[in-house]
Amino acid sequence: MSITAEMIAAFADGELEDAERAVVEAALAADPALGRKIAAHRALKDRLTSHYAPIAEATVPTHLAALLDSSREPANASKVVSFAAARQKRGLAPMVRRWAPVAGPALAASLILAIWQPWQARTPEGYAGGDLATALETQLAAAQPADAPTRILISFVREGGGLCRAYRSGETGGIACRDTTGWKIERRFELQGPDKGQFRQAGSEAELLTAAQDMAAGEAFDAEAERAAKAQGWAN
Amino acid sequence: MSQSFEKHVLDLLPRLRRFAIGLAGSAADGDDLCQMTIERALARRQQWQEGTRLDSWMYRIMRNIFIDEGRATTRRRETFVDEDAGLSVGGDGGQEATVELSMVDRAMARLPEEQREAVLLVMVEGWSYKEAAAIVGCPVGTLNSRLVRGRDALLAILEDVQ
Numbered sequence: 001m002s003i004t005a006e007m008i009a010a011f012a013d014g015e016l017e018d019a020e021r022a023v024v025e026a027a028l029a030a031d032p033a034l035g036r037k038i039a040a041h042r043a044l045k046d047r048l049t050s051h052y053a054p055i056a057e058a059t060v061p062t063h064l065a066a067l068l069d070s071s072r073e074p075a076n077a078s079k080v081v082s083f084a085a086a087r088q089k090r091g092l093a094p095m096v097r098r099w100a101p102v103a104g105p106a107l108a109a110s111l112i113l114a115i116w117q118p119w120q121a122r123t124p125e126g127y128a129g130g131d132l133a134t135a136l137e138t139q140l141a142a143a144q145p146a147d148a149p150t151r152i153l154i155s156f157v158r159e160g161g162g163l164c165r166a167y168r169s170g171e172t173g174g175i176a177c178r179d180t181t182g183w184k185i186e187r188r189f190e191l192q193g194p195d196k197g198q199f200r201q202a203g204s205e206a207e208l209l210t211a212a213q214d215m216a217a218g219e220a221f222d223a224e225a226e227r228a229a230k231a232q233g234w235a236n
Numbered sequence: 237m238s239q240s241f242e243k244h245v246l247d248l249l250p251r252l253r254r255f256a257i258g259l260a261g262s263a264a265d266g267d268d269l270c271q272m273t274i275e276r277a278l279a280r281r282q283q284w285q286e287g288t289r290l291d292s293w294m295y296r297i298m299r300n301i302f303i304d305e306g307r308a309t310t311r312r313r314e315t316f317v318d319e320d321a322g323l324s325v326g327g328d329g330g331q332e333a334t335v336e337l338s339m340v341d342r343a344m345a346r347l348p349e350e351q352r353e354a355v356l357l358v359m360v361e362g363w364s365y366k367e368a369a370a371i372v373g374c375p376v377g378t379l380n381s382r383l384v385r386g387r388d389a390l391l392a393i394l395e396d397v398q
Contacts, residue, residue: 006380009380010380044387045359048356048360052258052356052360053254056253057250058253061267064271065246068242
């Protein structure tokens with residue numbers, strides 16, 4: 001086997017397979033020039049390594065590190081608006097993609113990242129709008145405030161595909177499923193308040209959950225699956 | 237995991253920056269390349285599969301941006317490379333060290349992009365041939381031959397000078 005330039009370099013880098021390495025090693029004993037070539041390759045590697053090493057040891061410029069500071073607003077397109085301002089826009093159902101990555105809890109409560117789309121100018125019949133749409137779009141059952149006006153109970157994939165979430169807002173609740181238009185309300189429930197026994201006709205949260213279970217193709221999401229689904233924009 | 241994506245990328249940034257500056261040939265262009273890489277990685281974070289290596293994924297994004305979008309920058313740099321006394325991108329030291337270091341930069345700048353990236357990935361960034369080939373998206377044999385041509389050219393250029 002003749003020894004190619006590729007083999008010499010690969011030998012110097014410790015990348016040769018056993019058989020080829022044995023060939024080079026055998027030739028090395030007989031040919032001092034080969035040894036010098038290999039030494040030159042290794043010296044070049046050392047020289048390049050030490051030449052570029054200080055870059056990796058230097059402090060990263062702040063403007064680059066800032067791009068990865070999750071407590072700041074991302075530099076790209078999305079628009080941060082105040083939650084209050086969003087609600088003032090009558091008739092608009094804010095499509096809240098995700099919480100703005102903000103540092104303080106007070107800010108987290110008042111700032112949202114909102115992206116409006118044409119269909120949101122008016123909530124179509126049968127679809128969730130306003131605060132309910134916001135809650136469905138943004139809240140994670142695993143991480144929502146205990147006193148959230150709308151609480152997400154569970155999220156799941158329905159038979160035949162599509163992502164659905166069961167929710168409760170005070171004495172009403174329901175199941176909404178995401179389609180390309182928005183959150184379509186599939187089921188509505190009048191629910192018994194925890195301390196309002198007089199509403200005898202009202203159902204319980206358990207009935208709502210049973211209905212959800214009947215619709216679901218599998219298990220309800222755990223916290224991680226829910227987070228992943230949200231990150232994908234609830235597309236299924 | 238997804239919440240600490242930024243943190244993972246931040247931890248990789250010193251290495252990514254070394255690769256970027258090596259590819260682009262100057263700190264300013266390298267940092268621009270870094271910024272584009274971070275922005276694209278954040279925009280495409282869904283495409284990264286957890287459990288796979290984030291570092292090779294980031295390197296791949298960076299080299300693709302460099303190849304796709306860095307050509308204008310590269311041309312500009314090559315035009316001025318011989319006149320530019322302040323080209324050194326490596327560490328500074330004494331006067332002698334600065335002169336020596338800038339020779340490496342000049343030699344690297346003369347390599348075709350595909351040889352330069354092969355040299356950087358293997359000899360500076362420490363990737364195996366197989367890993368480097370995966371980052372570049374070419375067969376290992378191709379990577380190997382680019383690497384050899386690149387390093388032979390470097391040896392010749394640097395030998396001339398010494």
